[in-house]
Amino acid sequence: MDTRPIGIFDSGLGGLTAVRALTAAAPWESFVYLGDTANAPYGDKTREEIRALSRRNIAFLRSRGVKALLAACNTSTANAMDQMLDENRDLPVLGVIEPAAEAAVSATEKGRIGLMATAATVASGAYERAVRRLLPDAAVTAVACPKLVPLVESGHTDADDPALRRAAEEYAAPLRQAGTDTVILGCTHYPIIRRAIRRAMGPDVTLIDSGAASVGALLKALEARDALGDTEKPGSRNFFCSAGRDRFIAGGSAFLGWDIASRTEQI
Numbered sequence: 001m002d003t004r005p006i007g008i009f010d011s012g013l014g015g016l017t018a019v020r021a022l023t024a025a026a027p028w029e030s031f032v033y034l035g036d037t038a039n040a041p042y043g044d045k046t047r048e049e050i051r052a053l054s055r056r057n058i059a060f061l062r063s064r065g066v067k068a069l070l071a072a073c074n075t076s077t078a079n080a081m082d083q084m085l086d087e088n089r090d091l092p093v094l095g096v097i098e099p100a101a102e103a104a105v106s107a108t109e110k111g112r113i114g115l116m117a118t119a120a121t122v123a124s125g126a127y128e129r130a131v132r133r134l135l136p137d138a139a140v141t142a143v144a145c146p147k148l149v150p151l152v153e154s155g156h157t158d159a160d161d162p163a164l165r166r167a168a169e170e171y172a173a174p175l176r177q178a179g180t181d182t183v184i185l186g187c188t189h190y191p192i193i194r195r196a197i198r199r200a201m202g203p204d205v206t207l208i209d210s211g212a213a214s215v216g217a218l219l220k221a222l223e224a225r226d227a228l229g230d231t232e233k234p235g236s237r238n239f240f241c242s243a244g245r246d247r248f249i250a251g252g253s254a255f256l257g258w259d260i261a262s263r264t265e266q267i
């Protein structure tokens, strides 16, 4: 047993999609979550900037005594996974891309997989590589969706929001045209606007939540090391953001369905 917290980070609210999956699957696990809201969005930054920010986020989480690290950010996973693994060999370090690629390959019937992600994730080619390692003949259609993270971070999350509807339809169109039957929400912010994406993609496409997919892999890694928390007790939950505490609390509480105000600090 290991009751130390799990360290989770994202550029902002997006990684809370992994938090929601973690608290549902393993309410006994303690965690420390960092949303680097001062630097969001990551998706239009250079690889070097994303690597530097990822390193800094991990240093903060490590200073809180974590037992494992989850980069609940596709953009960081796509651009800095090698560095995160290299520099943290003493801890299990997980990203979101491999687990989401595995879930997509299991779900697809036609081998036509769509990817919605930030520009930096699409440019990295990391998803195509991960999917093709598992399913070499897969047809992957990747669409960069640069408007979505700013919309989520500024509170435009209602499926009827006109700006969100327009953006979702714009990005869904090439995926529908390509005949995809499975679409990876390759940015942890997107499950927050799942209803808008579902409406734009139609009812028959399987949507893969990359944050949720990673939680299963994380719990497996902890179990293999005999490092799960005390399953008899609820875990502690602490949130940090680097700017805009009130907005982070409002967005986070609405998404998680519980009030995170008393557990949230700005660093």
Ligand code: DGL
Pocket: 010, 011, 012, 014, 015, 040, 041, 042, 043, 044, 072, 073, 074, 075, 076, 118, 121, 149, 186, 187, 188, 189
């Ligand atoms: N939620 C993140 C991701 O999964 C980052 C989005 C961003 O900051 O651009 O890619």
